[in-house]
Amino acid sequence: MQDRSARHRSRIATAVLAAVVSLLGVAVLTGCDADRDGTTKGSASGQRHPSARPGPVWDRSPGSVAAVGDSITRGFDACSVLADCPEVSWATGTDSEVRSLAVRLLGESGAAARSWNHAATGARIAQLPEQMALAAKERPDLVTVMIGANDACRDSARIMTPVADFRSSFEAAMRQLRAGAPKAQVYVSSVPDLMRLWQTGRGNALGKQIWKLGICQSMLGDADDMGAQAVARRASVQERVVAYNGVLRDVCAKDLRCRYDGGEVYDYRFTGKQLSQWDWFHPGRNGQARLAEIAYRNVTAARPPA
Known part of the structure; x- marks a missing residue:
């Protein structure tokens, strides 16, 4: 049993x-x-x-380039006072001294035939979705983005674009691009360090006179005033720029075909040699060339900036 x-x-x-x-x-x-x-x-x-999120998709040799953004990408004040000069644009220009990103990627003839500049002087992030929609129509392999300086550069620090609005506009811009050009790559430049530009340009008397015409008053207004109120105002602008860059980084990181510059433009120490001789604030030809170098290095790198 x-x-x-x-x-x-x-x-x-x-x-x-x-x-x-x-x-x-x-x-x-x-x-x-x-x-x-x-x-x-x-x-x-x-x-x-x-499943596990796939790794980023990135072509290091795109065959066409579209640019969106603000006055820096339009080459404002790089050739003459208070005027655009898109031929020296860091992104799509044809100037031989600058050697734009498009020229470095596509050659001079390729840049002329297969690059488009939809940036606009004075543009803020709210205008970016419309620019992205235009860029998407070109079916570009790569779209460059440089935006945000005008959102911080206002007549008063009190009316700078709120960070939440900045985020929603950038997200909307990315949706616009993806609706029309789902496989386009996006290279996002950080917003330049406006405090450093003020520190560099304030030593030039002519530049300060131009600043009085209304350029970035939230940072450049009363350029020699070192009182507590002026110092606090500039600090608030700087803090907002840092926050904008955080938004650009975070939103870009959610898109497999987007690459942020890791804050390299923000960290770049522009000198008087790189600034416009007309306003001592916007990049001149030399500064545009430095921006092109940074962009080309990041676009063609095997890995995105840290």
């Missing part, structure tokens, strides 16, 4: 073990059945569960 009971328990254990092994085999096979879109199929419910 005891032996028969033992044999019975042994048969039950063997059957249970076989069932477990069978179930595990089904689970393993189901878990390996991955869809083409990177998701995996569930077994009984048919629900999909996301």
Whole structure:
């Protein structure tokens, strides 16, 4: 009786073990059945569960370039006073001294035929969705973005673009691009360090006279005033620029085909040699060339900036 009971328990254990092994085999096979879109199929419910997020998709030699942004990308004050000069644009210009990103990527003839500049002097982030929609129509391989300085450069620090609005506008711009050009790559430049530009330019008497015409009053107004109120005003502008750059970085990081410059433009120490001789604030030809160098290095790098 005891032996028969033992044999019975042994048969039950063997059957249970076989069932477990069978179930595990089904689970393993189901878990390996991955869809083409990177998701995996569930077994009984048919629900999909996301797999590990794929790595960034980045072509280091794009064949066309569209630019969006503000006065810096239009080459404002780089050739003559209070005027655009798109031929020296860091992104799409054709000037041989600057050697824009487009020229470095496509050559001079390629840049002339396969690059487009939709930036606008004075543009703020709220205008970026419209610019992105225009850029998407070109079906570019790469879109460059430099925006945000005008959102901080207002007549008063009190009316700078709120950070939440800045974020929603940039997200809307990315949606506009993806609606028309889902595979376009995006290179996002950080907003320049406006405090450093004030520190560099305030030593030039002519530049300060131009500043009085209304350029970036939130930072440049009363340029020699070192009182507590003026210092606090400039600090608030600087803080807002840092916050904008955080938004650009974070929103870009959510898109597999977007690459932020890691704050390299913000960190670049523009000198008088790189600034416009007309306003001592915007990049001149030399400064545009430095921006082009930074962009080309980041676009063609094997990995994005840290």
